[in-house]
Amino acid sequence: MRFFFILFLFSIANYGQSTVSYLKKDSLNFKASAFYGVDDFENFYYSQGNTLIKQQKQTITSYNNILLDSISSVDILNPLRITVLYKKFNTVVILDNALNEFYKINFSLNGSFKNIQFATTGSSQNIWVFDTNTQQLELYNYQTEQSTKIGFPIHEKVLDMKSNYNFCWVLSDKFIYQYNTYGSLLTKIPCTNGKLLISDKKDIMVVVNNQILQLNNSELTPINIDTDNFSEYVSLNRDNLYIYQEKKQLRVYSKQNNK
Template identity: 30%
Template sequence: MKKLVVLLLVSYFGLASAQDLEIPVKLLSNSKNAPQRYLGTDNFGWTYTIADNEFKKEKDGLKLKYRTLSLGEIYKVDIQNPLQLVLFYRKFNTVVLLDNQLNETKRINFSNLPESLVIEAAGLASQNRLWLYDINTQQLGLFDLGQYSFKTITPPFTDNIKYYQNDYNYFYWIDAANKCFAVNLFGNVSALGIAPAYDQVQIVSSKELIIKKDNALYFYNLEKQTQTPIAIVEKSFQSFHYTAQILSIFTDSEINTYKITLPK
């Protein structure tokens, strides 16, 4: 009898563990959308996309658009502050700042500065500054938008930037060897670990990533080096975006928004 009880308990806990192998999600919304490049959704529910090199924000049927033909392709967009959006046109070495109505408030061509820069990465930092990575010096620094001055804060990087992401206080990057790093506003650099192979990645925290690989999503813990599947239903999708327990999946024809609780 004791052996039977033990066997039943082992079977039960084995089944429970198998069910916990995936991180569950709950569908919150579904919206149809024409094929385009999905950038993310802000805390106010505005969705940001690029189609035919036109930057757009949409919510409840309202659409705002911004396009400039003279700067080429939009390389990167920083949407963390809806009141000060940052569009980076890498080929023309230029950043454009937009307000929440997508009116252009500032345009900076870094080639035209007294000490020109060649920018590989750009994003919004705190105190009216930009994070900039300058290829000339191979250093990361802060650009003061009021003073139009640039100050490097790191030694030269030892490898090229493969992916980068930022918030007001930290700049994160993954280099060509998939090594992950973070630097704060004072130039203190931290090695975070090594990312697995990915097709797309988002840094959730200094310890956590969400990666897309072969049309599947995974939660990756840099410290534990563990990878857990996320239980989405899409068999094929273009991109994803995560913020504040909201996971958005962008396919060829729609955006699906999910509620998700990531492991701690």
């Protein structure tokens, strides 16, 4: 036990020095099954049961597909092309900004023989997908139905995946991998005890041992934040960090640059 504690302290000590703080500025109370984030237009996205909800003040828009059961993940990187994964039915649905169904990809029926664990938004008509049949990341064009394999198979357990238009990050139980759209592995950073990735258009973070680390130039740097209670619903946008706790309260933290 003493050896584990020393090893834990050693790993924390090897992170970079914190230069960023997030201070709590607001909290909102509402019930949801899952919380997916806030877009650039201050629309809130969450689900209640199998229904995806987009809310701005008192205006509510919803999407429900009773044939696809429960929602596995929602990526709101591009509010005009929202990526929704239904893992149980191996299906990805692309929604427009009014939550109308724009495109649907059933990977069990389109002849691709993929088993999709994660799906996130890419550029144009592309989505990033992680296929558990090959343990490999791919960039899939849903209009041409063509796929480009990215990098090499990942042999560790894959825990989470986040992306922007040009890059994709994959969290395993040992590393954080960063890839570009050309198929190149850019960085491979040791990271154990990682829980989930947090990202927006410019920043990428990881929750490790009840603290948040920001990825800066291949280095993981702790951020200062006045909580150590992180749920699986943590999102980032425009220097605001959103933590949805116990399926009833959303806490909003604002970025402060340390001097």
